[in-house]
Amino acid sequence: MKITAAAGASLPRVPAFGDGLTAGYGLAPEKRLVPRLAAWVTRQGQPVHLVNDGVAGETTAQGRARIASRLAQHPPDGGIVELGRNDLRAGVSPARERPIWMRFWRWPARLGVRCCWSESRPRA
Numbered sequence: 412m413k414i415t416a417a418a419g420a421s422l423p424r425v426p427a428f429g430d431g432l433t434a435g436y437g438l439a440p441e442k443r444l445v446p447r448l449a450a451w452v453t454r455q456g457q458p459v460h461l462v463n464d465g466v467a468g469e470t471t472a473q474g475r476a477r478i479a480s481r482l483a484q485h486p487p488d489g490g491i492v493e494l495g496r497n498d499l500r501a502g503v504s505p506a507r508e509r510p511i512w513m514r515f516w517r518w519p520a521r522l523g524v525r526c527c528w529s530e531s532r533p534r535a
Contacts, residue, residue: 422460424485428478429493433465448491459489470497471511 427433427445435443445463452459464481466473471494478492 422458423488424462425459425489425491426462426464426481426485426487427491427493428474428481429465429491430469430474430495430497431465431467432496433491433493434463434467435465436467461491465493468497469494470501470503471495472498475511 427448431437433444435445440446443463445461445465449459449461452461462485466477469477474492474494
């Protein structure tokens with residue numbers, strides 16, 4: 412998926428929005444997902460300004476409450492959303508999460524951006 416920068420920007424801005432997995436909770440900075448992913452994407456010939464917007468412990472509902480204001484402050488050219496692990500750990504039913512995810516999926520289209528999603532689900 413090719414992402415282009417907004418007019419006047421040197422690199423596309425791509426926030427990585429999620430929980431502790433995205434934030435890199437407990438890891439040394441060089442071992443965290445976002446810097447490693449940014450380095451990999453650059454090696455693939457698609458340099459981006461990848462922004463770590465992960466919050467350790469955040470649930471899907473908390474992420475949904477936070478995302479609109481974050482995107483209004485810093486409009487993205489693309490996005491990564493990774494949430495759901497903390498919901499599973501807290502015993503939140505996937506059926507309760509589904510309406511939240513459906514609202515999440517609407518924001519990229521409204522902003523005209525491409526997005527990569529990662530949702531944690533229980534094993535069957």
